[in-house]
Amino acid sequence: MPAEPAETATPLEQAVLRALESVIDPEIRKPITELDMVDRVVEAGGGRVDVGIRLTIVGCPASDRIERDVRQAAESVTGAGNAAVELSVMTPEQRxxxxxxxxxxxxxxNPFGPGSLTKVIAVTSGKGGVGKxxxxxxxxxxxxxxGLSVGLVDADVHGFSIPGLLGLVDDDGLATRPTRVDDMILPPVSHGVKVISIGMFVEPTAPGGRASSTAVAWRGPMLHRTLSQFLTDVYFGDLDVLLVDLPPGTGDIAISLGQLLPNAEVVVVTTPQAAAADVAERSGVVARQTGQRIVGVxxxxxxxxxxxxxxxxxFGSGGGELVAERLSQGVDGAAGEPVPLLASVPLSMALRQGGDTGVPVVVAAPDDPAARAIEQVAAALSSMPRSLAGRRLDVSVR
Incomplete structure (x- = not known):
């Protein structure tokens, strides 16, 4: 709940406190008044106020923005030049x-396990290089x-590319670092999406080298631990949708996803090529074996x-329809749950350029055929009812 102005506060102090309710912490995405970041608002005479703000950590990357927004909010009440803002840092107890x-x-x-109201969508493919x-x-x-609250976990630990695709890297290939508040990790935000990737934690292997070229050579237990930590230690807040970008194939991460997110719904990505379709089908089969539901291709x-x-x-034609048809079949060729072909995304220079520049095609060129096809997928997924499988319904029978 927003902080209520103290009964002993002056009318000016109360008005400034109410104005501060509009200041949002850019990392936590909540009002600073809800986060106990407002240390004090004190009338200083002559229509001026002194405002004290507690940052979460020393060197908070959002400090300049918070200070600016606090000053603007306070001066909306007091007038320009009549608000002094002082920044401090929370004590360990306050954090x-x-x-x-x-x-x-x-x-x-893990807040996204059975019982969660967040729609979890795992995006998988049988092989690499299909644009998953x-x-x-x-x-x-x-x-x-x-208008949905969206999080994205880059679970492709060995082949991470999400930071670059979303513009979360600098000229040296170093990905934007998450902010840590004690044992809680605050994910960077790009185009309204909260993002976490192992690429945000790696360092260049040599002085002057590019962090994006650093190889992560981990085996199964470490991969499982990383995915688990992304789900437990990263603070995404209340999400409508959590997307998980899986590595290609049917290995350790795919199995870990089935254990950690058994309620995930799966989207299979393929190219039109028959060889790619055959491998993509296998990734869908593994998802089903771990109890997940395939919602589209x-x-x-x-x-x-x-x-x-x-x-x-x-790359030929018909691969997407072929995968959807095969995954719609049940055991021994019997009819199963229908798996639709959600869209065919055409080859697109704009799509490729958006990936290179870190500005997705749905933003940079929304009228491009590829962007319209991806919007078609978004419309289909956002309108699908959420499965109640594995969720506890708080009802009682009398």
């Missing part, structure tokens, strides 16, 4: 109270643009319309 409040008093647990991460990044941004790199109107089918 501990904050993290406990954000977690709702719960211990460090590009589709995932654009889909996350498209869902956020629809996305065909990427589909036919490109030439200037003369002809189609360039560089």
């Amino acid at each position: 501990a109270a904050l993290t406990e409040r954000l977690r709702g008093g719960r211990a460090r647990t 991460s590009t589709i995932t990044a654009n889909l996350a941004v498209a869902l956020a643009a629809r 996305v065909e990427n790199m589909a036919a490109l319309v030439q200037p003369d109107g002809t189609l360039l089918e560089l």
Whole structure:
């Protein structure tokens, strides 16, 4: 609940406190008045006020923005030049109270397991090079643009690329670092999407080297631990949708996802090529074996319309429909739950350029055919009813 102005506060102090309720911490995405960041608001005479703000940590990367927003909010009441803002840092006890409040008093647990109201969508593919991460990044941004609260976990530990696709890297390839508040990790935000990736924690292997070229050579237990930590230690807040970009194949991470997020719904990405479709089908089969539900197939790199109107089918045709048809079959070829082909995303220069520049095509060129196809996927997924499988319903029978 927002902080209530103290009964002993003067009318000016009360008005400034109410104005500060509009100041949002850019990392936690909550009002600073709810986060106990307002240390004091004191009338100083002559219509001036002194405002004290407690930052969460020393060197808070959002300190300049918070100071600016606090000053603007206070001066909306007092007038320009009549608000002095002083920044300090929370004590360890205050930080501990904050993290406990954000977690709702719960211990460090995975908030997206059975019983969660967040729609969890895992994006998978049988093989690499089909554009799975590009589709995932654009889909996350498209869902956020629809007004949904969206988080994205880059679980492709060995081949992480989400930070670059969303513009969360500098010129040296160093990804934006998350902010740590004690044992809580605050994910960076890009285009309205909260993002976490192992790429945000790696260092260059050599002086002057690019962090994005650093290889992560981990085996199964370490991969499982990393995914688990992303889900328990990263504070995403209340999400409508959590997207998980899985590595290609059917290995350790896919199995860990089934254990950690058994209620996840799966989107399979393939290209039109028959060989890619065969491998993509296997990733869907593994998802089903771990108890997850396949909600659709996305065909990427589909036919490109030439200037003369002809189609360039560089990677063939029909792969997406083939995967959807095969995954719609039950055991021994019997009819199973229908798996739709959500969209065919055509080959697109704008899609590729958006990935290189860190500005997704759904933002940079929303009228591009690839952007419209991804918007079609976002519309389909956002309108799908959430499965109640594995969720506790708080009802009683009398």
